[in-house]
Amino acid sequence: MSRFDFDAWRDLAARDPAEYFRERERTLSAFIAERPESEQCLRDLQLHIDQVRAVSGSPGVATRELAHMLGDRLEALAGHMQQLDSHIDVLRDVTKRLRPKPGRS
16 A cells, blocks of 8 residues: 655645646545445445535535534444344353253263
């Protein structure tokens, strides 16, 4: 993976905003295209991010909106992790009950 050069991107944005956005789009599209098909939902996520940025009116508002969206997704992920943990506990209990007792066949 190549290293992200923040200064180069910042300089491009200041020097040529139109080229910055074209290069940003090319870079994001290439990154998403390299992902497995199971991760292609990244296109929808990026579209949503771009829409939030477009309608927010300012970078600060967009940042707050996107941080809130990220928080919601992390909360949902934590909920899924808790569900998985409870399923693991159930599977462990079932496995214990299915194991033959020593001395019994």
